[in-house]
Amino acid sequence: MKKINLAVVGATGMVGRTFLKVLEERQLPIENFYVMASSRSAGKTITFSGKDYIVEELTENSFDKPIDIALFSAGGSTSEKFAPIAAAHGCIVIDNSSQWRMDPQVPLVVPEVNSEDIAWHKNIIANPNCSTIQAVVALKPLNEKYKIKRVVYSTYQAVSGAGLAGWMDLENGLKGEEPKKFPHPIANNCLPHIDVFLDNGYTKEEMKMVNETRKMLHNENLKVTATTVRVPVFNSHSESINVEFENPFELDELIETLKNAPGIVIMNNSKDNEYPLAVDATGHDEVFIGRIRRDESVENGVNLWVVADNIRKGAASNAVQIAEEIIRNMNA
Incomplete structure (x- = not known):
């Protein structure tokens, strides 16, 4: 197998450190490894696979x-500037920011859902929003079999989705301190407000879910609506x-x-109070699905409870899986 030269940009952040962890676990064939970050983090030492960088x-x-x-x-503005520079040098960028997701020239990929879209990349591939990733893993096999007409999302998103500052707001808020990241206390609270509000009354996070779902399921007219809520949970999003x-x-x-689809674990035994919990999903790459029941208010409807680790499957692991697909294609 051909070995590759691989770089992690934003290596010192929450997702960047998880990139390193997942890369170690999945043992990609890496020849030369580089870690990059802003000037604030430059010069720090990071250990990867037993070696210091x-x-x-x-x-x-x-x-x-x-x-x-x-x-x-490393954030949208960094990606906007540096991803095209990397791409021009022949490097394939897998970007975790929202910068390139809706660019028609850039594939938006979840490998279990639309790995075929990798083929038309122009050296930039977008990693979807964390809450959309776990949702489309659940929706893809159902869309293929029954053809989806409409989707209604209600999310319960962990503070780690807002980075270290979000995590600290919950940790400090539980001690009675005022929030620094969120507009209201997150401790003992639910905030129906993720990202900025738009002119249509939805938040940017909600419209990300709408538009990204349509793009990855290849149906720009799909009826999708969303309400996204930040909840006082440290890690793993529930939907x-x-x-x-x-x-x-x-x-x-x-x-x-669903049981036979890739990347899914079914936990659906209500009699024994078995259904996916955030604590179950944390540390895993699968998408957990339970509370599967018919929606009796419409002719062909179903309700699902979908839980996944937003830092792993919702960000780092999905990006590494895309890299694995690229390497597979290189060696085909």
Whole structure:
């Protein structure tokens, strides 16, 4: 197998550190490894696979050396500036920011859902929003079998989705301190407000879910709506997803369809109080689904409870899985 040169950009952040952890676990065939970050973090030492690496400052010359794949998690403005520079040098960028997600020239990819879209990349591939990733893993097999007519998302998103500052707001808030990241206390509270409000009354996070779902399911007219809520949970997002289909279904068959789909674990035994919890999903790459029940208010509807680790599957692991697909194609 061909070994690659790989860089992690934003290596010292919450997702960046998880990139390193997942890369170690999945043992990608790496020849030369580089860690990059802003000038604030440059010079720090990071240990990866038993070896120490000095964090380089990300500059316009960082990609003058041969790098095959770069995993970016350094924010939209950094990605806007440096991803095209890397791409121009022949490096394939897998970007975790929202910068490129809705660019028609850039594939938006969850490998279990639309890995075929990787083929048309122009050296930049976008990693979707964390809350959308776990949702489309659940929706893809159902769409193929029953054709989705409408989706209603209600999310219960952990503070780690807002980075270290969000995490600290909950930790400090539980001690009675005032919030620094969120507009209201998150401790003992639910905030129906993730990202900024838009002119239509939705938040940016909600519209990300709408638009990204349409793009990855290849249906720009799909009816999708969302309400996204930040909850006082440290890690792993939970989602209530209501789906209406064009075609009828048998519930047992639908559950079997989900059970046989890649990346999904079914926890659906209400009699024993078995359903996915945030604590179950944390540290895992699978998407956990339970509370599967028919929506009796419409002809062909179902309700799902979908839980996943937003830092792993919702960010780092998904990006690494994309890298694995690229390496597979290189060696095909």
